[in-house]
Amino acid sequence: MPKSFLPREKPIISWMPQKNPTLFIHEKSPAYKKHDQLFKTLITNFFEEFLEAFFPDVHQFVDFTSVKQLSEEVYTDLIDGETRRLDIVMETKMRGVETAIIVHIEPQSSYQPYFNERMFRYYSLLYNKLRKPIMPIAVFSYDENRNTKEEFTLAFPNFHVLTFRYKKLELRQKDWRAYIKADNPAAAALMSKMGYTEKEKVQVKIAFLQMLVRMQLNSAQSELVNGFFEYYLKLDEVEEEELVKQINQLENSDEFFELPNSWRDKGREEGLEQGRLAEKEEIARKSLAENVDVDFIAKITGLSVERIIEIKKNHGK
Structure with a gap:
């Protein structure tokens, strides 16, 4: 095939709610098993809160009384000869129409130049399976800022075949300060992957703990949100000492030491x-x-x- 007949770009997804939307999340690589499981558990347990915090334009159309997680479906990629697993597929209704929602999670250090095309293939496979409108969302959690363009185009010199787009969330590009008043458990946990400097780590942790105190989650939810946060934002000994020092100066410091935290026992001991x-x-x-x-x-x-x-x-x- 002549070079000019090949796709001009590789894909990413950005989808605006249509009559019958489907959303999806993908990522299942053994090298990132822990990462995958953390994101999958967080988003499935706080799916509504996740959309509310990061995709409010989608959130407003979703009927959360009918949300159901579909069982994992395995699809064989005949092109690469690999088996791909779509981690999170949520079945729901948007504006009264049955829909599927897929969220694809791309790990922090696995940037791929042809990700957009791969996203399009996943979307096509899932659509062929479900025959429902699909809303594709990609969550990028790598540590670098990349500003990935979220579309895949297939065109000939004399004819435009298609442009596939998806919504994306690049956590590193998000300002953690924009979410500290949200009292949203998904946003609170994902602050650990947002754009902050090394000098701001203690302040991010304090803001997170203040959110955790205000939200008053049950013990299981609190452990989940805190466990996710602490997996990605780790403080050294000096930073933990500064954290405890600042918390002890707060009027409601006792409430902080009731939270499930790695520094809790140290703080109590101090x-x-x-x-x-x-x-x-x-x-x-x-x-x-x-x-x-x-x-x-x-x-x-x-x-x-x-x-x-x-x-x-x-x-x-």
Whole structure:
């Protein structure tokens, strides 16, 4: 086939709700099994919230009383000789019309130059299977900014055959600050993959925890959202110490330590240690008021002699 008769571009998807829409999510590579499962679990459990936060133009047309997740369907790609699995296919109604919704998840480090064409093939296979309108959505979670064009065009020099488009969500391009007031569990979890700098990590974590406190999710939902967030946004020891320090300065700090977090026990321990230290210093002050020997106070409290002398000076004793 002459080169000019080949497709001009490789695809991505961007679909506007039509009479009978279908949405889809894909991604099933063994190398990204953990990544896939995290995204799949989050989006299936908070599907309505996911659309509300990132695709409000789709959300407004979906009947969420009729949403049902279809069982996983395996499709064989005869071109590549590979088996592909569409991870999330949600059956619902949009404006009263039966529809399928597919969301494709592209892992953080698996950028593919021909992704748009691949997306078109998945869409075609699923449409052939379901024979329903399909709304395609691609979620890109890689760490770099790529600004991928979301369309695949097939044309000849004298004839335009088709242009396939899909909706996309490039998490790295999203500003995490735009979602901190949303109180949306899907947005809260996905803040961990948005565009923030290394210096902002502690602030992003605090904003996330504040959302978690306000949303008052049940224990299972809270564990899911927090587990997703902490898998992608990890703090080092210095950052965790700063996090605990800032939380302890908040009026409702006790509520934060009730959340399921990796730093929870550390924070509680620091809080208990601060409480124990305050008790020891109070004992020292009372003992000094009774003219008890400094060395004896140090022995019974475990405080250093220097600290006890400092307490004595501060209290005029």
